[in-house]
Amino acid sequence: MVKKWIERSYSGLIFVFLYAPILVLIIFSFNESRTRGNWGGFTLHWYADLFRDRQILSAFYYTLSIGVISAVVSTIVGTFAAVGIYNMRYLGQKTILNLNYLPVLNPDIVTGVALMTLFIFFNFRLGFLTLLLAHITFCIPYVILAVLPKLRQLDKNLAEAAMDLGAKPFYAFRKVVLPEITPGIITGALIAFTLSIDDFVISFFTTGSGVTNISITVFSMARRGVNPMINALSTIMFTTVLLLLLWINYRTNKEKEEDEDEKELQMYNVLGTAGDTLSDDDRV
Amino acid sequence: MGEYMIDLKGVSKAFRKDQWVLDDIHLSILEKEFVTLLGPSGCGKTTTLRIIGGFEAATRGDVLFEGKSIRDLPPYERQINTVFQKYALFPHMNVFENIAFGLNIKRVPKEGIQKKVKDMLSLIDLKGFEKRRVHSLSGGQQQRVAIARALVNEPKVLLLDEPLGALDLQLRKEMQVELKKIQEQVGITFLYVTHDQEEALTMSDRVVVMNEGRIEQIGRPEDIYNEPKTPFVANFIGESNLFEGEMKQDNLVYFQGKRFQCVDKAFADTEKVFVVVRPEDVELTGKTNGIIEGEVLRTTFKGIHYEMMIKSLEDEKEWKVHSTERRTPGEVVGITVRPDLIHIMKRG
Known part of the structure; x- marks a missing residue:
């Protein structure tokens, strides 16, 4: 009894630590009073203000357009990359996959500074284009990681069967392989979009000429001083990303379940066959 | 065409x-x-x-x-x-x-x-x-x-x-x-x-x-x-007994220390050959009527026939035999094979 009580309060405590700051943030985004720590009644005032602020509106615009374009481009590039990697021999596949993990594990600040240096080296003016390129770059590895497992589940003979029936390689890919890996591609696109809209560090180093996304706007507002609008803006970002993550999780779980169903079915078939063969052997 | x-x-x-x-x-x-x-x-x-x-x-x-x-x-x-x-x-x-x-x-x-x-x-x-x-x-x-x-x-x-x-x-x-x-x-x-x-x-x-x-x-x-x-074919397709032997002359092969009549021509004098006999082609006779004497080691019931492992008393090699006739382990039997059921293939 006591042990159970301790266990529960321990995990409760962890959740409080994790979520208390966010909760406070959300609550205070509805606070009438300008000063923190002082509850002056409920209001949607700060949210309304957000949509009147030109700077914030343009940040919304940049965040969404960068998010959508980088998700689309990185998904296309990442999908083809995954197909290429899938068709490589074992050793090459392993090498490329490890290289692919590197940017995933690399600290954002290193990626950010590196990209900035590269852009400056090639005399790119920092702005919308460089921000977009940076986002596409850091999203591609995640798309590959989402699509590759789907390819691996495919029957190896599927594309061959299509070609055997007269399909040219690209037609076979479009008609037979693509429909099978679409769930992975959509998940990859969602992950890319989520990563793009909540990125701060890499964006901070790779943008310029007045192009800012929401994270950068929040950052510069916070530097200028206390403004309850920051709370409202952060709350919107938090909720959006949370919803996207829930969606992605739901999709991956569903895919897993479907695979398990299929595997179970195959298992059943194999067991059934094995059972039959056994009993036949016994009879002979 | x-x-x-x-x-x-x-x-x-x-x-x-x-x-x-x-x-x-x-x-x-x-x-x-x-x-x-x-x-x-x-x-x-x-x-x-x-x-x-x-x-x-x-x-x-x-x-x-x-x-x-x-x-x-x-x-x-x-x-x-x-x-x-x-x-x-x-x-x-x-x-x-x-x-x-x-x-x-x-x-x-x-x-x-x-x-x-x-x-x-x-x-x-x-x-x-x-x-x-x-x-x-x-x-x-x-x-x-x-x-x-x-x-x-x-x-x-x-x-x-x-x-x-x-x-x-x-x-x-x-x-x-x-x-x-x-x-x-x-x-x-x-x-x-x-x-x-x-x-x-x-x-x-x-x-x-x-x-x-x-x-x-x-x-x-x-x-x-x-x-x-x-x-390889003899072993892979169906079951078979495989012995090393020599062709003595036309229609006569020597293996397991005995001479067997067969229906193959000698490829050359004392040519080395493999001899293949299917288990179902082996005939069991009384102890002394066969070409080879052997002792039954194991007998297994297989449905349409018995499978018996018989150890040759000549050289201890084992024969696999399929027969509808049951012989008890320990029994000594004679083994013969009809000439046209002995298959010869070149060795080396």
């Missing part, structure tokens, strides 16, 4: 440098013939099939189709279709769409497709299954759809890669008969791959026994069974 449907000319394949999976394969297949590639796993039979289908390129040698080289043609330009081991049906399409896949690529008009798919479904006994999802079908039904999907394109050659491997024994036997029937009905060449010797013997016009990337023997099922040319 005098041309072969398919003609493999010295086909060799190495996936890695100097690791030959196929070594100098020569194989000529006639029109309307049912030919089976038979061998243990890893013998190169599936690779041979994949080279003919266009999924692998031969490292050396040439593949002729009706007398013309198809070596450099991709799979989608060959008049050959394949039934894959795990069927490889398209999961997001229904039965109709699966079978119509090849016809759609060839831009056959809609009514033509409807009719052809319908004919195919009646050929494979799955009328009314057009709208069914492929995953809702049983293994045997999926198998039939895979065959229909290939045959609807009217190929001149159908390649089948262990198509019955995933089915249970009962269904496998039914499908063997079914497949042979379909082949006779559509009248095209079937090239079939299996490791199941019974399947090969039952269905084929000719059997190609393969081992370690080489062809051991090509022949009619009866010839392969009755006149194996190599010790």
Whole structure:
């Protein structure tokens, strides 16, 4: 009894630590009073203000357009990359996959500074284009990681069967392989979009000429001083990303379940066959 | 025309440098013939099939189709279709769409497709299954759809890669008969791959026994069974007793320290040979009436016969014997073999 009580309060405590700051943030985004720590009644005032602020509106615009374009481009590039990697021999596949993990594990600040240096080296003016390129770059590895497992589940003979029936390689890919890996591609696109809209560090180093996304706007507002609008803006970002993550999780779980169903079915078939063969052997 | 449907000319394949999976394969297949590639796993039979289908390129040698080289043609330009081991049906399409896949690529008009798919479904006994999802079908039904999907394109050659491997024994036997029937009905060449010797013997016009990337023997099922040319074939097809011996002269072979009458001519004086005797061809006699005396070691009931292991008193070698007559372990018996049931093959 006591042990159970301790266990529960321990995990409760962890959740409080994790979520208390966010909760406070959300609550205070509805606070009438300008000063923190002082509850002056409920209001949607700060949210309304957000949509009147030109700077914030343009940040919304940049965040969404960068998010959508980088998700689309990185998904296309990442999908083809995954197909290429899938068709490589074992050793090459392993090498490329490890290289692919590197940017995933690399600290954002290193990626950010590196990209900035590269852009400056090639005399790119920092702005919308460089921000977009940076986002596409850091999203591609995640798309590959989402699509590759789907390819691996495919029957190896599927594309061959299509070609055997007269399909040219690209037609076979479009008609037979693509429909099978679409769930992975959509998940990859969602992950890319989520990563793009909540990125701060890499964006901070790779943008310029007045192009800012929401994270950068929040950052510069916070530097200028206390403004309850920051709370409202952060709350919107938090909720959006949370919803996207829930969606992605739901999709991956569903895919897993479907695979398990299929595997179970195959298992059943194999067991059934094995059972039959056994009993036949016994009879002979 | 005098041309072969398919003609493999010295086909060799190495996936890695100097690791030959196929070594100098020569194989000529006639029109309307049912030919089976038979061998243990890893013998190169599936690779041979994949080279003919266009999924692998031969490292050396040439593949002729009706007398013309198809070596450099991709799979989608060959008049050959394949039934894959795990069927490889398209999961997001229904039965109709699966079978119509090849016809759609060839831009056959809609009514033509409807009719052809319908004919195919009646050929494979799955009328009314057009709208069914492929995953809702049983293994045997999926198998039939895979065959229909290939045959609807009217190929001149159908390649089948262990198509019955995933089915249970009962269904496998039914499908063997079914497949042979379909082949006779559509009248095209079937090239079939299996490791199941019974399947090969039952269905084929000719059997190609393969081992370690080489062809051991090509022949009619009866010839392969009755006149194996190599010790490998003798062991792989059915069961056999294999002895080392010497040809003394015409119609006389010496093995196990005794002389046996046979019906083979001496290849040369005291030529070294292998002697093969099928377990069911061994005759058991009274202790002293046989050519060899042996002691029964084990007796196992197998249903239609008893299987007995008999140790020769000459040289301690064991004979496997199938007989409807039961002998008890410990008993000493005589062994003889009718001359025409002794098979001789060259050694060395």
